[in-house]
Amino acid sequence: MDDRKKKILQAIIEEYINTAEPVSSGSIVNKYGLKLSSATIRNEMAELEKVGYIEKQHTSSGRVPSAKGYRLYVDELLNDNNISLEEIKYIKSKLETRVNEIEELTKITTSTISEITHYTTLAIGPKTNLQNIEDIKFIRLGTRMLMGVILTDSGIVKETMIKFDEDINDEQVETLNFIFNNKLKGKPLEEIDKPLEKYIFSHMNYSLKVIKPIMEQLNKAINDESKIYLEGANKAFDLPEFKSLDMAKNFINVIDQKEIVADLLNTGFANDINVYIGNENENDQLKDFSIITFKHKYKNKDLGTIGIIGPTRMDYSKVISVMKYISKKLNGE
Amino acid sequence: MDDRKKKILQAIIEEYINTAEPVSSGSIVNKYGLKLSSATIRNEMAELEKVGYIEKQHTSSGRVPSAKGYRLYVDELLNDNNISLEEIKYIKSKLETRVNEIEELTKITTSTISEITHYTTLAIGPKTNLQNIEDIKFIRLGTRMLMGVILTDSGIVKETMIKFDEDINDEQVETLNFIFNNKLKGKPLEEIDKPLEKYIFSHMNYSLKVIKPIMEQLNKAINDESKIYLEGANKAFDLPEFKSLDMAKNFINVIDQKEIVADLLNTGFANDINVYIGNENENDQLKDFSIITFKHKYKNKDLGTIGIIGPTRMDYSKVISVMKYISKKLNGE
DNA sequence: TTTAGCAATTAATCTGTTTGACTGCTAAAC
DNA sequence: GTTTAGCAGTCAAACAGATTAATTGCTAAA
Numbered sequence: 118m119d120d121r122k123k124k125i126l127q128a129i130i131e132e133y134i135n136t137a138e139p140v141s142s143g144s145i146v147n148k149y150g151l152k153l154s155s156a157t158i159r160n161e162m163a164e165l166e167k168v169g170y171i172e173k174q175h176t177s178s179g180r181v182p183s184a185k186g187y188r189l190y191v192d193e194l195l196n197d198n199n200i201s202l203e204e205i206k207y208i209k210s211k212l213e214t215r216v217n218e219i220e221e222l223t224k225i226t227t228s229t230i231s232e233i234t235h236y237t238t239l240a241i242g243p244k245t246n247l248q249n250i251e252d253i254k255f256i257r258l259g260t261r262m263l264m265g266v267i268l269t270d271s272g273i274v275k276e277t278m279i280k281f282d283e284d285i286n287d288e289q290v291e292t293l294n295f296i297f298n299n300k301l302k303g304k305p306l307e308e309i310d311k312p313l314e315k316y317i318f319s320h321m322n323y324s325l326k327v328i329k330p331i332m333e334q335l336n337k338a339i340n341d342e343s344k345i346y347l348e349g350a351n352k353a354f355d356l357p358e359f360k361s362l363d364m365a366k367n368f369i370n371v372i373d374q375k376e377i378v379a380d381l382l383n384t385g386f387a388n389d390i391n392v393y394i395g396n397e398n399e400n401d402q403l404k405d406f407s408i409i410t411f412k413h414k415y416k417n418k419d420l421g422t423i424g425i426i427g428p429t430r431m432d433y434s435k436v437i438s439v440m441k442y443i444s445k446k447l448n449g450e
Numbered sequence: 451m452d453d454r455k456k457k458i459l460q461a462i463i464e465e466y467i468n469t470a471e472p473v474s475s476g477s478i479v480n481k482y483g484l485k486l487s488s489a490t491i492r493n494e495m496a497e498l499e500k501v502g503y504i505e506k507q508h509t510s511s512g513r514v515p516s517a518k519g520y521r522l523y524v525d526e527l528l529n530d531n532n533i534s535l536e537e538i539k540y541i542k543s544k545l546e547t548r549v550n551e552i553e554e555l556t557k558i559t560t561s562t563i564s565e566i567t568h569y570t571t572l573a574i575g576p577k578t579n580l581q582n583i584e585d586i587k588f589i590r591l592g593t594r595m596l597m598g599v600i601l602t603d604s605g606i607v608k609e610t611m612i613k614f615d616e617d618i619n620d621e622q623v624e625t626l627n628f629i630f631n632n633k634l635k636g637k638p639l640e641e642i643d644k645p646l647e648k649y650i651f652s653h654m655n656y657s658l659k660v661i662k663p664i665m666e667q668l669n670k671a672i673n674d675e676s677k678i679y680l681e682g683a684n685k686a687f688d689l690p691e692f693k694s695l696d697m698a699k700n701f702i703n704v705i706d707q708k709e710i711v712a713d714l715l716n717t718g719f720a721n722d723i724n725v726y727i728g729n730e731n732e733n734d735q736l737k738d739f740s741i742i743t744f745k746h747k748y749k750n751k752d753l754g755t756i757g758i759i760g761p762t763r764m765d766y767s768k769v770i771s772v773m774k775y776i777s778k779k780l781n782g783e
Numbered sequence: 784t785t786t787a788g789c790a791a792t793t794a795a796t797c798t799g800t801t802t803g804a805c806t807g808c809t810a811a812a813c
Numbered sequence: 814g815t816t817t818a819g820c821a822g823t824c825a826a827a828c829a830g831a832t833t834a835a836t837t838g839c840t841a842a843a
Contacts, residue, residue, distance in 0.1 A: 141836055154786050159837070177792045177836045217611040217667060256589045258601040264609075268591040276597075276609060278550040334550060351706040354699045365698055366687045373684040474805055487817050492806065510805040510823045 118168075118189075124151065125161050126170055127194045130182045134432055137357045139179030184395040184429065187407070191392050191433050199438040204233055208439070212446055219272050219420055223346060226413060226443060227423055231349035234436050236425040237372065241382045242343035243419040245273060246307040253297045255331075260284045263293075265335055269306065271418040277338035279330050289327070296320070306339045343421070345378050358428040364405060371402055372426070382422040385410050390440050395429040407431045411440050414448050451501075457484065458494050459503055460527045463515045467765055470690045472512030517728040517762065520740070524725050524766050532771040537566055541772070545779055552605050552753055556679060559746060559776060560756055564682035567769050569758040570705065574715045575676035576752040578606060579640040586630045588664075593617045596626075598668055602639065604751040610671035612663050622660070629653070639672045676754070678711050691761040697738060704735055705759070715755040718743050723773050728762040740764045744773050747781050 128149035132140045142155040142162055151158070162180055165171050170186035173179075182190070211229040216222045223240050231238035248269035256264045263279040296317060301308060314332045350372055359365045371377050377400060384399075385391035393408045409431075410424035425436055461482035465473045475488040475495055484491065495513055498504050503519035506512075515523070544562040549555045556573050564571035581602035589597045596612040629650060634641060647665045683705055692698045704710050710733060717732075718724035726741045742764075743757035758769055 139836090143836080155836095156786050156788090156838095157784085160785090163838075173837085175793055176838090178794080179836065217613050252591045254589050254591065256587050256599060258585045258587065258599065258607070262601070264599055264607065266589060266591065266597055268595070274591065274597065274611060278607060280550050349706075351699070351702045354702055360695060362687075362693060362695065362698070365695070366684070369684045369687055369702070373682075472805090476805080489807095489817050489819090490815085493816090496807075506806085508805095508824055509807090511825080512805065 122161055122165060123189075123194060124149070125158060126165055126182075126186060127190060129162070129165075129171060129180055130186060130190045130194075133182055134430055137430060139174060139181050141179040144179070182430075184397060187394045187429060187433070188397070191394070191437075195434040195437065197434065197437050197441055199434040200442055204439070205442065208233065208443060208446065212443070218274065219415075220344075222415070223413075223421060223423070226447070227346045228348045230423060230425060230439060230443065231352065233439050234425060234432070235349070235352050235355075236427040236431070236436065237350050237353050238348045238423065238425045239372070239378055239382060240346040240421060240423040241379055242421040243271060243273065244383070245269060245275065245339055245343070247305055248273065248419075249303055249305050250301045250308075251303075253294075253301055255290050255293045255297070257285055257287065257290050263290065263331070265331065265338070267306070267335070267339070271420065272415075275338045275341075277334040279334045281327060281330060283326060285327070293331070309335050309339060343379070345375055345382075347372060347378075353427065356428060358430065364428070367402060367405065368426075371406070377402065381408055381426075382410055382424050385412070385422070387412050387419070390437055390444070392433065392437070405429065407433075409433070409436050409440065411444050413444060416449055420447075455494055455498060456522075456527060457482070458491060459498055459515075459519060460523060462495070462498075462504060462513055463519060463523045463527075464767075466515055467763055470763060472507060472514050474512040477512070515763075517730060520727045520762060520766070521730070524727070524770075528767040528770065530767065530770050530774055532767040533775055537772070538775065541566065541776060541779065545776070551607065552748075553677075555748070556746075556754060556756070559780070560679045561681045563756060563758060563772060563776065564685065566772050567758060567765070568682070568685050568688075569760040569764070569769065570683050570686050571679075571681045571756065571758045572705070572711055572715060573679040573754060573756040574712055575754040576604060576606065577716070578602060578608065578672055578676070580638060581606065581752075582636055582638050583634045583641075584636075586627075586634055588623050588626045588630070590618055590620065590623050596623070596664070598664065598671065600639070600668070600672070604753065605748075608671045608674075610667040612667045614660060614663060616659065618660070626664070642668050642672060676712070678708055678715075680705060680711075686760065689761060691763065697761070700735060700738065701759075704739070710735065714741055714759075715743055715757050718745070718755070720745050720752075723770055723777070725766065725770070738762065740766075742766070742769050742773065744777050746777060749782055753780075 128145045129140045142159040171180040227240045251270045252268040261281045267275045390411045396404045407429045461478040462473045475492040504513040505516050560571050560573045584603045585601040594614045598610050600608045723744045729737045740762045
């Protein structure tokens, strides 16, 4: 792969991303700084095809990038600083909104990305079971109901309602708060488990009727599949690839299935922007889509993962640039 | 409209709902108990068309019900007890799941309806500002954060996080709990407002720095657009009307816009199953869809509205039957 | 090594034809 | 008076062939 081939590949990919039409040798002459005749480009294209970076749909058609082509483009060729001053200004203003909850920040970030990139954007909260408990409290609502609230060191708040068949009094609530905090503060969330149940049961004289539902609900709350955020599902339908009904149907199917979305957001490395192109995706239902994700953090604390999903013909440069900027910005410049 | 015409109209509509194809005079002979030749049915169809209950797409095509036709069918002709024993059994088992929160019940009901009817199902929580406060409490998390929790008499729980620039101590929290409960218990949610702020400010010596954020967040929490639940968005794409890309795009557009969904769920009468057929919908974007909603209640307490959305060719009989049954079941037989 | 020029290929578009499913109407049957 | 058989008329959908336009690969010249 000499330099000229890479330049031509880049031109093909960028032209295809812009036009969504197979790229002919003639269409990139005099664009992208290529001072070559269409015949020469044709010769180079034939070789690029031989090594699998581009593909033809039929004998006389223009070329379309393959997953392998996009991969090279993403790894070596694209401009990852493709972001305008206006966009930076807009993102800044959005991210500086004062929020009281991590959830809100995630929501804002998700919708901002969707607005700027025009792609469907997804987000999921962080895996909580590795986080540490910073505070755990119970609060009585009415006579037979408790709300359990857990604050983790990442600032995530988990809450759950617990109903009882008998009345609860304030003294009991206070004891619960005392015991749970003493026993669990600073420990990882997953420590809320059976052993504790036995401990409470042997150290307090509450009936199992009270303790059982508490433990059940707390465990449910922390193991709860995190909430999934979705912004701009309709944006996909403006793209020409969604003219195909199959594609559209597949897309809705994917974003409608929480497990698939959770899966795709939960793979990938912590400190990177992760790009999965077409058939690089493990899940067969995703093989026509590309997905770009990153874990967003605030002062190095995991806040979850945000990702965009779109056709393989995606503006990788723009998306990656925006994510890079936001990631940096969230983590404090 | 004599009886025979109604029978024929019913036959046309039910055949169309089943097949999604324009209904010819021949296709309903010997079905639906009609012992007439196709010629007679043709004559009747011509008259039904003249009064606007059915329509032709071109001279030699079969007939398709109009919105007016569906309306008559829904009001007078359909079987609203179109529900099988298996379905009843399934619904029962689902609704008997023990839940700790209203939210959960809404989720379960929504997904059950979607599973049984095969239509996209939407839900929204009740308008909270008319509900009464049953309990209102603050709980300290860490040193500079409060969680405010409001329980209403319908069992709805609203919570909000409040951050401060200075430390909060337990004594302050206790006073807050005392004052808010004393002042607001039994009152409608909308009473949480400016006058209270002044009262607290004059009766306690907390700085405005503490009280301001509390009032702000509480107001935000109660005025928050209720969460919208969505189940089975992908189900729509199995229907033949969604072969049309325009239709599909419109559909996604509608369910993606929270305001439209909130609007369509918030119209309609409290004690009824509300049916909006095609152009009966006020919103232009909904004119190709039909919507059926009902307010679900538990022991006469408003729990919000559940609705399904689909093409005008919808199985009104099944949907209405299922909703009737569920509505009755939730409200305690 | 590059390029001009040209035959070959193919999808997309267009055009005309056939087919099949209906209807509406007429006249006969009930 | 009502119902029905039968048939001409209509139209969309399916099909088949011809045309067009885009683009390639290859050859031979620059």
